[in-house]
Amino acid sequence: EDQVTQSPEALRLQEGESSSLNCSYTVSGLRGLFWYRQDPGKGPEFLFTLYSAGEEKEKERLKATLTKKESFLHITAPKPEDSATYLCAVQAFLGQLIWGAGTKLIIKP
Amino acid sequence: GAVVSQHPSWVICKSGTSVKIECRSLDFQATTMFWYRQFPKQSLMLMATSNEGSKATYEQGVEKDKFLINHASLTLSTLTVTSAHPEDSSFYICSALTGLAGPRQFFGPGTRLTVL
Numbered sequence: 190e191d192q193v194t195q196s197p198e199a200l201r202l203q204e205g206e207s208s209s210l211n212c213s214y215t216v217s218g219l220r221g222l223f224w225y226r227q228d229p230g231k232g233p234e235f236l237f238t239l240y241s242a243g244e245e246k247e248k249e250r251l252k253a254t255l256t257k258k259e260s261f262l263h264i265t266a267p268k269p270e271d272s273a274t275y276l277c278a279v280q281a282f283l284g285q286l287i288w289g290a291g292t293k294l295i296i297k298p
Numbered sequence: 299g300a301v302v303s304q305h306p307s308w309v310i311c312k313s314g315t316s317v318k319i320e321c322r323s324l325d326f327q328a329t330t331m332f333w334y335r336q337f338p339k340q341s342l343m344l345m346a347t348s349n350e351g352s353k354a355t356y357e358q359g360v361e362k363d364k365f366l367i368n369h370a371s372l373t374l375s376t377l378t379v380t381s382a383h384p385e386d387s388s389f390y391i392c393s394a395l396t397g398l399a400g401p402r403q404f405f406g407p408g409t410r411l412t413v414l
Contacts, residue, residue: 223403232304232391232405233342276341286332286403290341 191216193279195289202267202296210262210275210292218282222260224253225276227291233276236262267296301325302394304406311382312414319377319409321392327372328394332403333365336389348375382413 194213202208214222221240225233237246239255246253250271252263262275277289301324311317321331329350334342346367347355354367364386366378375394379386389410393403 225405230389230408230410232302232393232408235402235404238402286344288341288344 191279191281191287193277193287193289195275195277195292197292198290199293200295202264202294204268204296204298205266207263207265207267209264210294211259212262212277212279212289213259214277214279214287215258216279216281216287220280220282222255223278223280223286224260224262225278227274227276229274236275264294267294269296269298272296300396300402300404302392302404302406304390304392304409306409307407308410308412310412310414313383314381316378316380317382317411319379319390319392319411321375321377321394321406323373323394323396323404326394326396328375328396329372330395331369331375332393332395333367333375333377334391334393336391336408342391345377379411382411384413387411387413 192215196211221238223238224236227233237253242257244255250265254261272295274291274293276291278286280286303322305320331348333345336342344357345360348367348369350369350372356362369375389408391408393405395403
């Protein structure tokens with residue numbers, strides 16, 4: 190069964206404290222893995238797409254990596270404005286997207 | 299580029315009325331759009347896939363007669379919640395699929411529906 194699991198459910202960090210969010214997946218025929226950021230009351234904002242194991246992408250303080258079983262979203266020296274829910278989604282072979290439940294990230298000043 | 303808009307951003311209606319939500323891709327054409335709903339503190343739940351010029355494909359458990367989807371052009375899809383009831387209150391989000399730089403979905407800002 191295709192499945193995406195994100196951990197932890199919630200993460201509280203001090204400003205400047207680096208950490209990682211995890212997205213584990215089992216899917217038949219991975220076509221792509223997507224990371225999104227969602228602020229309360231808004232639609233998700235696209236961050237990254239990863240297509241194959243070993244691929245990495247960076248944007249400001251965020252870096253996404255991919256293996257055959259999981260993806261990590263590393264956040265380096267986070268700031269309060271990085272607080273949001275981070276969603277991971279996997280696109281399976283037939284095109285359907287399977288979503289994780291998200292990780293709520295809170296950065297305290 | 300790749301901006302998706304939704305209208306309205308929020309709507310309050312009485313039970314039994316119908317509500318139409320528009321989803322537009324502003325600077326690209328999208329043959330495929332998706333409609334999601336999101337309950338508080340939960341992840342997105344796909345309701346249906348909307349393909350331009352053909353009938354929408356609904357996910358299991360989603361009533362197609364209650365949630366009418368029309369994708370009449372390459373830049374516009376509409377979701378009509380018919381005879382809305384309080385349990386339909388939710389955050390509805392659309393997304394549009396583009397093949398630019400690899401398959402990628404861009405999301406609209408969402409529509410908050412409250413049914414009294």
